[in-house]
Amino acid sequence: MTIGGTIEFIAAFLVLAGAIMALISAIGIIRFPDVYTRSHAGTKSSTLAVLLTLLGAFIHIAAEQGFYSVRLLLGIVFVFLTAPVAGHVIIRAAYRAQVKMSDTTVEDELKQEVERMKKNAEADRNERGEIINEEQKEEKEQQQ
Amino acid sequence: MPLQIILNIIIAVMWMFLSESYTFPSLLTGFIIGALLLFMLRRFIPANFYLYRVWKIIKLLLLFVKELLISNIDIVKWVYKPKQTYYPGIFAYPTELKSSWEILLLTSLISLTPGTLSVAVSDNNKIIYIHAMDIESDETSIKEIKETFEKAIMEVTR
Numbered sequence: 001m002t003i004g005g006t007i008e009f010i011a012a013f014l015v016l017a018g019a020i021m022a023l024i025s026a027i028g029i030i031r032f033p034d035v036y037t038r039s040h041a042g043t044k045s046s047t048l049a050v051l052l053t054l055l056g057a058f059i060h061i062a063a064e065q066g067f068y069s070v071r072l073l074l075g076i077v078f079v080f081l082t083a084p085v086a087g088h089v090i091i092r093a094a095y096r097a098q099v100k101m102s103d104t105t106v107e108d109e110l111k112q113e114v115e116r117m118k119k120n121a122e123a124d125r126n127e128r129g130e131i132i133n134e135e136q137k138e139e140k141e142q143q144q
Numbered sequence: 145m146p147l148q149i150i151l152n153i154i155i156a157v158m159w160m161f162l163s164e165s166y167t168f169p170s171l172l173t174g175f176i177i178g179a180l181l182l183f184m185l186r187r188f189i190p191a192n193f194y195l196y197r198v199w200k201i202i203k204l205l206l207l208f209v210k211e212l213l214i215s216n217i218d219i220v221k222w223v224y225k226p227k228q229t230y231y232p233g234i235f236a237y238p239t240e241l242k243s244s245w246e247i248l249l250l251t252s253l254i255s256l257t258p259g260t261l262s263v264a265v266s267d268n269n270k271i272i273y274i275h276a277m278d279i280e281s282d283e284t285s286i287k288e289i290k291e292t293f294e295k296a297i298m299e300v301t302r
Contacts, residue, residue, distance in 0.1 A: 021216060028223045036275050037232050040261055041219055047256060048216045084255035084262075085248075091275065092264050102232065113236075113266060113273070 007063045014056030021049035033102035035094045043087035050079045148194040152178040197300060204296045208253060211289070215258040222277065233279035234263055237272045237290060244269070246301055253293050260286055 028041025058072040095114075152175060159174025160166055179195060186193045222230060241247050247269055251262040259277040266273070276286055 024216075024220055024223055028219060031223055033228065034232075036261070036263075037277060040259070040275075040277055041223065043255055043261065044212070044215050045219050048212055080256075081252075084252040087255050088251060088262050091261060095263055113264075113271075117267070 004063060007059060011056045011060040011063065014052050014059065018049045018052030018054075018056060021045050021052060025049060035099050036091060036101060039087050039091045039094075043083055047079060047083045050083075051076055054079075145191060145194045145197060148182060148189060148191075152182055152194075154178075155181060200296070200299045204300060207292070207296060208256070211253075211257040215256065218258045218277070230278040232275065232277055234273055234275050235279060237274050237287065238270060239272055239294065241294065241297065242269070243301070246297055247272070249297055250290075250293060253297075254290065257289060257293075258286075260290075 022045070025041050025045030028045060029038050032038045032041060054072050054076050058069060061072075062068050155178030156171050156174035159177055160170050163170050163173075182189065183193055183195070239247065239250065241250055247265060251265065251272060254260050254262045254272070254274060261275045262272055263275045264273045265271070274286075274290075
């Protein structure tokens, strides 16, 4: 096998592996029981899928046309920076909206913390739901 | 660290002026010579030699790519098992990291590593709540991985 052929094979293999990872990610999103476990498949596998596909495209274009597309590399960097943050924000919003976890879930240490925060937030508000300042807070406590 | 980089660039530009050839190779030569000079004079410079930190960043990146590959193999295993044999849950992980960008880095790394996903950070930035795919079998091993990450991040930032 020539060097060009080997490079072409590597590029094709990377793109194929990326496509397979994307498929697995999609199957995972269908098969997993709740939003939290689905988010696992959504963030990790699709990030790797995008990484492999873009890397394969980069190698292919560099070998075929001798053009080094830095934009593809930048695309990889940006996906890496944004995908975990997006996953975090979505799962956090889901938790705050009290989306139920699957029945097999065994442990939840965040529950107490959220309840405590809710209590604090209620203490900071008056009957109409407006945020109150320190003096008003003391007044409210005295009333109680 | 910024001071050292600026010093190194100044030395590189100086080298360009001295050799009177304004090309990229001469800038690179000057940069290497500047790095060598800074390495020899590292006792007089505040903080560590900065290329050491660059090396740590590269190591962190390699660790990260390795963990990403392992995590995807795990996902494949979970997806193709006919029955659900894992028990997801949320556990609290106390962290020693202080500044917010260190915590951002740690939560991002957690989200892309085997079986874990960061759900929330507590108000005082001391506890990270992590959703684990299989909490029964490997809570200790997960914590070990996190500690290696935390150590690697600390080596980069301090």
